[in-house]
Structure formats: C-alpha cells, structure tokens
Amino acid sequence: MTLLRLLCSILICSCLFNCSQEDEVSNFIVGEEFTDSNVRVIRIDTLSVDLSTFKLDSITTSETGRLLFGQYNDASLGKISTTPYFELSSYTYSISDAAVLDSVALILNYDQYFYNDTTQLMQMRFHRLNEKVKPYDSDFYNTSTLSFYDSPIATKTFAPRPNSDSLHVSIPFEFGNTMFDFIKDNTSDTEEFVQEYKGFTLQIDEASDGSVIGFSTETDSTYLRFFYRLSDDDEDTEYTYDLYITESSDIPKHFNRIQSDVSGLPLSNLTNQDYNLSSLDSNNESYYQSGVGYFTRINFPSIRKLYEIEGQGTVIDAKLRLKPKIHSYNDNLPLKDSLSLYYIDQNNSITEQVSNSLGEVMSTIVESVDGYDDVYYEIPVLQYIDRKLIQSPLIDDAIILYHADYNKSVDRMIFNDMYENEGAKLILTYAIYDTN
Structure with missing residues (x-):
C-alpha cells in the first residue's frame, strides 16, 4: 500500500463522507505534519460494469471423488x-x-x-x-x-x-x-x-x-x-x-459427463470459448454454472474515466456488488456462500487467482436484514482496478468468480446486470490530492 493510500485510509476510518456522484466531494484538511496538500475523498458508483457469459470448451471431471x-x-x-x-x-x-x-x-x-x-x-x-x-x-x-x-x-x-x-x-x-x-x-x-x-x-x-x-x-x-x-x-x-x-x-477410474441442452435459449449462441454473450442479449442477465462450464465475465470498460477527474488521485478501495436474480435461488437451488476470484485473458482462458496481502481474494455473500431477496455478493476488486489503470497496452482481460467444487457439481447462479433491478455495481473510494 502506498504512503498516500495508507494516509487516506486512516482519514477514511475517522471521517468518510459518502457521495453518490463524482462531483459530490468532501474536503479533508490534513495537518502539516503529514502533508501540505488538500485531500478530498469521494465515493463513485456510476462507472459501468459489463457482464457477459462464456462457456469453457471443457472441464476436467475425472477423479473428483x-x-x-x-x-x-x-x-x-x-x-x-x-x-x-x-x-x-x-x-x-x-x-x-x-x-x-x-x-x-x-x-x-x-x-x-x-x-x-x-x-x-x-x-x-x-x-x-x-x-x-x-x-x-x-x-x-x-x-x-x-x-x-x-x-x-x-x-x-x-x-x-x-x-x-x-x-x-x-x-x-x-x-x-x-x-x-x-x-x-x-x-x-x-x-x-x-x-x-x-x-x-x-x-x-x-x-x-x-x-x-x-x-x-x-x-x-x-x-x-x-x-x-x-x-x-x-x-x-x-x-x-x-x-x-x-x-x-x-x-x-471414474468421471462424469455433464451436459446442458440450451436449445432455444440465449446460451445456445455460445459455440466456442472465446465468444462472449452480453447480458444485453440475454435478458439483462449473466450466468454461472459449474460442471457445465458457464462463467460470468466481468470487466469495467469505463474505469479510465477516473483520469478525467481534476487533480491527481488514487483508488483507496474498490468493491463490486453482484446481485443474484430475485427468485432464481431457494433451498433446492442454493447460492454458494463464497466464490474465488480469478483473472482471465482475452480468450477466456483462466490465468491466475487474484490475491492480495491477506491471501486469496474471495467474495462474501451479504443478506439484507429486510429479506432474503436482497442478497448480493460483495467482491474486493482493488487489485484488478489497479491493474487496469496502469496496463499498457490495454488488454481485453477480465475477472470471473467460481467455486472450488466447479468440476463436481452443477450449482448455478443468475446475476442481474447494472441495468436490471439494482444489479451489478462498482463502488470506488477515490482520494484526490492537489499538489501545491
């Protein structure tokens, strides 16, 4: 963590003011013993989140127990x-x-x-x-x-x-x-x-x-x-x-054949691994299903718009909220408690697991006190955001979520995109500092 990011994190813990738009900011006057700059911390939740679905060509299913x-x-x-x-x-x-x-x-x-x-x-x-x-x-x-x-x-x-x-x-x-x-x-x-x-x-x-x-x-x-x-x-x-x-x-000595007949459904368009089915072409939904090989591909195409904010800045925190479609889960079709985060390349090949100083990055499921239908996954994505902000040349890579049992189960999830029912949302905490 950089000195600025550490300093701003301390400030946020003591007095963070949330704003829903980029032009709604709160000023923090930092003592001269730390810096002679003005630091503003803003909350941004209006950047776009693109969801799509792709299908792995094959998944190893032998010797799974x-x-x-x-x-x-x-x-x-x-x-x-x-x-x-x-x-x-x-x-x-x-x-x-x-x-x-x-x-x-x-x-x-x-x-x-x-x-x-x-x-x-x-x-x-x-x-x-x-x-x-x-x-x-x-x-x-x-x-x-x-x-x-x-x-x-x-x-x-x-x-x-x-x-x-x-x-x-x-x-x-x-x-x-x-x-x-x-x-x-x-x-x-x-x-x-x-x-x-x-x-x-x-x-x-x-x-x-x-x-x-x-x-x-x-x-x-x-x-x-x-x-x-x-x-x-x-x-x-x-x-x-x-x-x-x-x-x-x-x-x-054993394996499982796992098939999915999607005739007549949007998923029937997924005929090879490098094709992405946009949520806009699948009822504003994206899909995950272990065993069969469907994965939700996640990226943030407008992330570099942060450079358009006046002044120098850094992302202090980044969380993605993914909301399962209401009524798509129940006791017979349960949601997984946690999911691992992985990088994939432009061909949708899995490259490595996302990790930070605490270890493997995992999603957590959050349930609203108001009811079961307000469940969503919260995923730390700061490492991926940092990667995209400095990437040169810019590559069409992305992140995915999956469970450790993906090759010996058929659990599935349906996610709303950002245009459907308070669906996918990227929430950034961004610190701006103006050098005197």
Whole structure:
C-alpha cells in the first residue's frame, strides 16, 4: 500500500463522507505534519460494469471423488443431465471354488450433494461399458463419453434421499453369477478382469425432471457386492466379496459427463470459448454454472474515466456488488456462500487467482436484514482496478468468480446486470490530492 493510500485510509476510518456522484466531494484538511496538500475523498458508483457469459470448451471431471447422477430442467440454463462412468475392480481376486452365490447388489452411498427437487422420482439404468475407462490423454472431461451396451443390467426407480446412507440396486442373479464364476475360475489380476468387465455407467431416464445427486467413490461407499456362502460340516457360513472404484495415480477410474441442452435459449449462441454473450442479449442477465462450464465475465470498460477527474488521485478501495436474480435461488437451488476470484485473458482462458496481502481474494455473500431477496455478493476488486489503470497496452482481460467444487457439481447462479433491478455495481473510494 502506498504512503498516500495508507494516509487516506486512516482519514477514511475517522471521517468518510459518502457521495453518490463524482462531483459530490468532501474536503479533508490534513495537518502539516503529514502533508501540505488538500485531500478530498469521494465515493463513485456510476462507472459501468459489463457482464457477459462464456462457456469453457471443457472441464476436467475425472477423479473428483463423486459420481454425479441425475437430470432437471432449468428455464434459463436448459436441461442439465449428469452421467457417471466408472471401473469396478479389486486389489485381490480370491474366491473359493466351493463358494455358492446368493445375491448381488450395487451399493451407492450418498455423499450428501444434491441440486434441485429431490422429491421427484428418478429412474436409474445400470449399464455395462464396451470400452475401457481409459482417456485419450491424461484426463476425462465433462464432454467425454464411453460406449455401453444398450440393454441395462438393472433398473431402479427411486426417490433420492441424499441425507441418508445409501441406495441399493439389486442385480439379476444370472448376470451376477456369470461374473462371480469368472472371478472364481479365470481372474488372477485386475488387467484380466477389466479386459472382460471394462466398466459401468449409470444412465438417467430421458424424461426425468428432478435433481442431480452425488455418490461417493470411496471404496467403502460405492461397490458391487456379492453375497455368497460356503458349507463347512453341513453348516453354511455367509461371506461377501466387493468390487469397487480403485485408486490410481496414472489412469482415472471414474468421471462424469455433464451436459446442458440450451436449445432455444440465449446460451445456445455460445459455440466456442472465446465468444462472449452480453447480458444485453440475454435478458439483462449473466450466468454461472459449474460442471457445465458457464462463467460470468466481468470487466469495467469505463474505469479510465477516473483520469478525467481534476487533480491527481488514487483508488483507496474498490468493491463490486453482484446481485443474484430475485427468485432464481431457494433451498433446492442454493447460492454458494463464497466464490474465488480469478483473472482471465482475452480468450477466456483462466490465468491466475487474484490475491492480495491477506491471501486469496474471495467474495462474501451479504443478506439484507429486510429479506432474503436482497442478497448480493460483495467482491474486493482493488487489485484488478489497479491493474487496469496502469496496463499498457490495454488488454481485453477480465475477472470471473467460481467455486472450488466447479468440476463436481452443477450449482448455478443468475446475476442481474447494472441495468436490471439494482444489479451489478462498482463502488470506488477515490482520494484526490492537489499538489501545491
């Protein structure tokens, strides 16, 4: 912090007078022991804030620790559907030849993540893959997919209970027994097993309109369990054998395909990453949705108008207020408590996280005492403002917000721009000093 900025900050803490226009100023006469200049501090909230939406070409969704499953319709962001793909195997393959299978079940433990209406029934189809869970490069993405056999192994219609323990899917005995016999008779290692049973996927019924839920990928949370028995002295002893999602340091063993059908909506214009959909062309709104890859792009095109203010000056503080659209959030579609701030370049590639002397810059959510509908995000943007004021040549870069779970969730937010319902607003505290 410069000496002037520090001095003015001290002055502001003791006697800041707020003004809503650039020509409404308050004078501070500073003692000669500090400076022989007159310092005026003004509040500026009339500079323009441009919001637009862009879409990342792809997001890495492998090895996130969560299987995302479900589908719902959103009036602004279209039909959102999520499909998990995963390999099931084991670290050991040893079952007695005398073992007799009783039943098989797919156990999916909820990880408590959900989005949208969980009171609606879902139909899950459990399919076998006909290609290995192996990416073309090092990762799978939200756009990745793998082929699977048309006929499902099993189906399950259920009402999701994300705060309960698990979902139990019964597997037909014939399929389970064939798999069980293969393990007993033929398999000595994982490679041999996955050559035959390459992987699995959970497909959602296309007519579903309910929610997206998360299942944990921990070995003791999601597994295919074989219940079998062994006879010893005319007594049966019951046992279990599990196949699960094993950990791997080099090849991902699970990923989520996350799709968004935006046919007929303004977002359908986003066909490549470097195209920005202005809020003026999307109902004075901008959008964020993790998993799918929509981000709100924020910049301040008129920031250099500060140079037109008479006298030399410096920005003491800068905050951006972003207001979510009223009625676009509720208990089923909650807002995130905080979001990280990042720089992006002119091609909408993320370059670095914004930080200051206190660490990573984060937004905070502020709720009015008058009601839930007056919620807004407050974001410190002083570092970005300083950057734009000295940037030469001027670059069409910007800032974005996103949450750490952006690659394993489908949370979304709709923001009002500066022209809609007291929407986006940049609030500057600006100190002017006239050198004698």
